[in-house]
Amino acid sequence: MIEVEEALARVLALVAPLGAETVALRDALGRVLAAPVTARADQPPFAASAMDGYAVAAPDLRPGARLALGPEIPAGATPSGPLPPGTAARVFTGAAVPPGTAAVIIQEVVCAQAGTITLPDPLPRETHIRPQGQDFAQGDSFQPARPLRPADLGLIAAMNLAEVSVHRRPEVAILSSGDELVWPGEDPGPAQIVASNSLALAGMVTAAGGVPRMLPLARDSVESLSDVLALSAGCDLIVSSGGASVGAHDVLARHAAELGLELDFARVAMRPGKPLMAGRRHGVPMLGLPGNPVSALVTATLFLRPMLARMQGLEARPRPDRGVLGAPLPANGPRRHYLRATLARDAQGQPVLTPFAHQDAGRQRLLAEADALVIQPANGPALPTGAEVDFLPL
């Protein structure tokens, strides 16, 4: 049995950042840049007015000055040249201002009549000019260490790029095994249950930027598991659930070698999730999650997510927060405990974690209703309400 930190280090060592591919910017939301993007032009590309008003050159920028109006400059028009002395130009938001413009005086404070304007007294302090390259300059680069967000797409578009180089999405084969399983919507036999893990894991893969490949249900035999595992060909990662424990029918664990699995480890000092295994199958990284639905999802949260991040060039280790208990916690046994809990805030805004009284690894509803996992150290003592604890938000 190994500790959680060591298990994480080992699963991360099984995977490496995937290669790059070029995608249209419109398809790049949630993808991770594989190389910096470089601005193709200054932004703004010219000194631009930030307001609707009047462009005035420095010598004419005097309180109460009366100026003649030259031609209008709407957004998209090119100014014909510097402002002639004693004149101002009507400009609109986003328009290029004439060379030498010292300020744009907003129309609300200007008195305009019969082809002339009178500047206010005193003059406003703001110049309302966005200098060329104020936002970014040609050649500036950008590479956020996270999946691209809408604002990133806007920035990259403004840099005048229509395509980006991103890490390939990890394709993840998802396998559920067990004689007792049927797909959601099917009619389970008297001792059968619905295979829920595949759906939940596929959701986690998708949410983490991967592409799930749902394999058919495997039965508890070497033949069935071999047949289904063969359908993982070409995937970047295999994630299984079930058959990982010590029972006579836990075929994946008991017949790992026959199934082509080279296991790196097969037990982790945590609960839920002790029978977690990892290794490779024919060179492809493999993560074997326990079958209990809560164990499968808690271990996937702790190990699968960081693996998917790393495959996309990111570092995303679970980082616990601190909060206080909203209910007492009994002493813990020899495995680190991840307890499903609700999360609220006290009057000071401090996180208050209330673990559910029942923590059976089969109770999925309590996972769906949980906001966080409280982390209780191995052999941790009983804790009273108000004691400080680590937690992972869900």
Ligand SMILES: Nc1nc2c(c(=O)[nH]1)N[C@H]1C(S)=C(S)[C@@H](COP(=O)(O)OP(=O)(O)OC[C@H]3O[C@@H](n4cnc5c(N)ncnc54)[C@H](O)[C@@H]3O)O[C@H]1N2
């Ligand atoms: N004698 C021992 N028994 C068990 C031990 C142990 O150390 N000694 N460990 C327990 C722990 S902890 C866990 S967790 C489970 C995990 O076992 P497996 O990974 O072999 O999982 P299964 O036995 O196949 O299934 C466990 C449970 O989960 C249900 N299941 C399985 N797959 C799915 C699925 N895709 N969707 C929904 N539910 C699924 C299955 O029907 C079982 O109820 O072992 C303990 N036993």
Ligand code: MOO
């Ligand atoms: O890992 Mo098992 O989840 O403790 O039920």
